[in-house]
Amino acid sequence: MSSPVIFPFKSNINLDRKSNRHLYLQLCDQMIGFIKSGKLAPSTKLPGSRKLSDDLAIHRKTVVSAYDELISQGWIESIPAKGTFVSQDLPIIKPKKLQDSSILLEAKDTAGFTFKKRRHLIRKGIETIQATLKVDDGVPDHRLAPIDDIAKIYRNITKKAHHKKLLIYGDIYGNIELRKALVTYLNQTRGLKINIDNVLITRGSQMGIYLASQLLLNNKKIIITGNTNYMTADNTFIEADGIIKRVAVDKQGLDTNEIEKVCKKNQISAVYVTSHHHHPTTVTLSAERRMHLLDLAQQYNFAIIEDDYDYDFHYNNAPILPLACNDSQGNVIYIGGFTKIIAPALRVGYFIAPKEVVDEAARLRRILDRQGDTLLEQTLARMIQNGDVQRHSNKVRRIYKTRRDLFCQLLMEKLTDFFEFEIPKGGMAFWVKLKKPYHWDLVMVASQKQNLTFINDWRRYDNDNSGHNGFRMGFAALNEEEIEEVVEKLVRAMNSIKT
Ligand SMILES: Cc1ncc(COP(=O)(O)O)c(C=O)c1O
Structure with missing residues (x-):
């Protein structure tokens, strides 16, 4: 291993105490940058945690956490009684691209044995054009999920030794x-x-x-x-x-x-x-x-x-x-x-x-x-x-209500010649009935031509073949702009099949 580093951490590392990113992660990010750029060469000895914490005026635990993280990622290694060094075998920065074998000709489609096949579980797939606007049957808007909070709490839990259990x-x-x-x-x-x-x-x-x-x-x-x-x-x-x-x-x-x-x-x-x-x-x-x-x-x-x-x-x-x-x-x-x-x-x-x-x-x-x-x-x-779950649920409830109201208003203004529906008191979808003489199959095809896809087949709601002619249209996962676009496309689709 090489002699003590002469790399000037003090003048090269800038930690932003106001940033949302934890200090130890900022330290990791910058050290990885130095290693990747070659400023810190393999086998370089790094300063001890006490020295580095003094130099950077941060808590020693922050340096220890950063070193632990860098060790776990393989950027640095700790050698007992010697110190901490930039790894000799650095983690591969650009992983070798795996060869795409998704269309291997020898891959098998049929089994060499018999097994129970469940016909009732087969779903008719709807062919979707890529980049088309999609309407589901009432699912949440995943874009609103508090994923950063979840990740932060998840990460904090994994850091606690007693949670390893x-x-x-x-x-x-x-x-x-x-x-x-x-x-x-x-x-x-x-x-x-x-x-x-x-x-x-x-x-x-x-x-x-x-x-x-x-x-x-x-x-x-x-x-x-x-x-x-x-x-x-x-x-x-x-x-x-x-x-x-x-x-x-x-x-x-x-x-x-x-x-x-x-x-x-x-x-x-x-x-x-x-x-x-x-x-x-x-x-x-x-x-x-x-x-x-x-x-x-x-x-x-x-x-x-x-x-x-x-x-x-x-x-x-x-x-x-x-x-x-x-x-x-x-x-x-x-x-x-x-x-x-x-x-x-x-x-x-x-x-x-x-x-x-x-x-x-x-x-x-x-x-x-x-x-x-x-x-x-x-x-x-x-x-x-x-209280995070409760706060999030209050937040999305307000957003979905606004979306429901807008979708409702536009359906009423523009599509009552074709559809009948009641304003849902809650949930994430409308139950829309198609007026005679229209047929959902035609609506689906005409909508596809407008680059609008309903991702569920209407037959899904008619599992007893009762011919109620109803269909679930989700509103929660569409923002206001998307709702306006959906209704515009639907108006064009319906006018194209108007009798
Ligand atoms: C009525 C109903 N029950 C259950 C589920 C399944 O929910 P989960 O995703 O929690 O399994 C759904 C999903 O759409 C649903 O609509």
Whole structure:
């Protein structure tokens, strides 16, 4: 190794104390710059942390953190009893480009063995033109996700030595801190009466629906859903070998009188309900029907799978509390998560149920996915404790309300010759019905010609072939400019097929 460095750190390193970037990272960035540019050559001895901290007038811990970071990235190395040196083998600055083998001719398409194929899970893909404007069926705007805050908290957690234990095979019920935080959060904000034994952390609501179906529906057991219903949930029930019986959905949500009639004739295992905003029609299950449904569940001993996927988005008044908060006999499995409040890729959700159901679901989950992203779960626990989640949800609620109002106003001004819709009280989508004699297939084709793509097929909302002619149009993920553009393109598309 070479002799002590003569590189003048003091005059070359500039640290900005007002910057959002932590001082130790600024130090790392600048040292990496010197190494990359050759100003600090391989094997150069670096000053000790005490000397460098004196020179730069910063805390010694800041230098130690910077050195730790540079060591972990491979830029420098520490040699016991000798000191710290620029690495002899520097990390490869430009990684060798991997050869693109995505169209290898020998790659296999067909298997040399038989396996179960699930036709009901095949989705008709919509061909999209690149750079086209897209309308989804009600997802959050991922551009608003507080990703910097999440990254900062995640990083802070990883820096604490005692948090390294989060990297091991952990609790199959999910991160304990998040479960505790959820108990307080859900009891306070949604009137639930739960303790930690009632909480299982999942990878989003979908995993909760899957687990509930697997527990409830084997061997052709009956589940009641709405006509029409969230298609992925229906698929999950079929996959679990359940039989779906459908009841009407009107302006008050699922028709509970029809549910009662089904219960009188059949032994049913569960009712699936998106109580806050029915998927796809967006209506809220009325208070009266909620009480009726709970009474029926107690009388006929069935489970209510309450999928409260968009509880946070209500624009006109305070949300009606979930069915789960009046569940005195343990009939409700309450499902929700962070994918809608923050972003779909943040796969963290919760499954709330009586302890014995949670225990069984946790054991089942274990064989599918040993555990979730424990560090991310810890991060979300912090964000609930700090009030960050609540602040973010208030912020996006305001933004989505403005978007809903604008989309609504433009649809009313320009498209009522073709569409009928009600203003949704909450959620992230409109339920739009196409007037006669138009057909959604033609609307889709005409929109594509305007470079406007609806990313879901309308048949997705007609899973019982009832011909209701409705379609979900998401507004939350489009900013105001995009909403105006969508409506303009839609006007042009509709005029082109006008009869
Ligand atoms: C009604 C409903 N339930 C559940 C889900 C699944 O949510 P997650 O992404 O949390 O799994 C969705 C997703 O769009 C949904 O619309």
